[in-house]
Amino acid sequence: MTTADIIAAGVFRILERPITADELIPHVLTDAYGAVATFSGTVRNHARGKHVTGLAYEAYPEMAEAEMRKIAAEVYAQWPDCRVAMLHRIGKLDIGEVSVAIAVATPHRKESFEACEFAINRLKETVPIWKKEAYDDGEVWVEGVAPSAEGASAGSA
Amino acid sequence: MTTADIIAAGVFRILERPITADELIPHVLTDAYGAVATFSGTVRNHARGKHVTGLAYEAYPEMAEAEMRKIAAEVYAQWPDCRVAMLHRIGKLDIGEVSVAIAVATPHRKESFEACEFAINRLKETVPIWKKEAYDDGEVWVEGVAPSAEGASAGSA
């Protein structure tokens, strides 16, 4: 299989239901791999010094999944012998629930951690997903990183 | 709770049944944590250039669990605001099955990866667990790292 085939067959999804990292393991683990690193992002009860009472995620689903596949291509360029899969949940989440899950399988463990951390860092930078946090005294769209246009200048107006 | 209390209440187990990383998440995640990194070690179909047909793990269970708790103490010394849990399976395992699972929860993601990778590296160095690999042409106890006596000289005869 080519890298494009592997990415096309991979799991990169925006879902409106509870997600877990373990559900990704069958999609990344092969008999040749001995290591699986996962990352789960969960909803904290505090953020920006405030008590969080609720949280909702919104995505641009088609573009978010396309950006996840681009991240997978970046992962495979750096770690050719691995498999990565990613899920992001949207909608309302409770404290402690998983918002994002990534799994990376590799032959040996060092690369599984490296590739998994790279993938979540890139996902937080480029995948169009937004978070609205509710506090005791109101709610706000959390301002994060402004993604930049591919290659050249930043897309800021 | 003191660190000793946290370790005493933690999950550090040698088990003779299938294990998963996700089963550790409820034991490490609190409402204040937003990140969980896990590592699962799985049985590969190849090792040392040979086709692996089967594998069995054996442990010194009481000492293995005690060594896991020592690793937890090392983790908490370096990353005071986290929780770690570890499982290792013993007995016969099939290709693709999970032999070791570690989960680390932290407020933010960078520390979850760092602490989880530290924990699995230390587990592989110090926890008394042995692996017998079966190949098409025989079987062998896999030679790994000789643990050294605490502090001073190596325990090699």
Place this chain on the structure above:
Amino acid sequence: MAETFSVTVRLFAVFREALGASALTREVAPGTTVGGLLAQLIAEHPGLDGAEKAVSFSVNRVYASAETVLQAGDEVAFIPPVSGGQLSHGERQMSSRR
């Protein structure tokens, strides 16, 4: 004046809330840029004041610069800063494209 054509605008987060819609079909004049379209919408919707500060753009689901000239049938979106999240304790996430 040349004939206008239509583009689809996908609206998310603050944009969806300010315009009360998750998508709209918009007539634009030839030569209109993505940034120009945003300026039009901001002028029409006071609730978007300041929304242009940190926004990024996509055209046909790919990040694009503000200067991108729209074509008939394009799907445009204004991308507020993505949710990001803290990389580490006390540390703001550093964006580094590779």
Place this chain on the structure above:
Amino acid sequence: MAETFSVTVRLFAVFREALGASALTREVAPGTTVGGLLAQLIAEHPGLDGAEKAVSFSVNRVYASAETVLQAGDEVAFIPPVSGGQLSHGERQMSSRR
């Protein structure tokens, strides 16, 4: 000659297989070290030839040096190299105690 006393020996992996037991109670003379006890067992069991090369020791479930002098009731084990595993592709694991 001083009276002997008994220690428990836990046997794992190659030791368990060579001695055909997972534990045994052994009488030792005062002053016997953990390494000395291993030498006795190797002398008695030709199947253990070479087993002393990489082995570590534990006394009462804590790693101990070969020179540790046994006390009555001690639980001793000979710890073959732990299973380790490769840290990375093509790289042998580096042991670094911190």
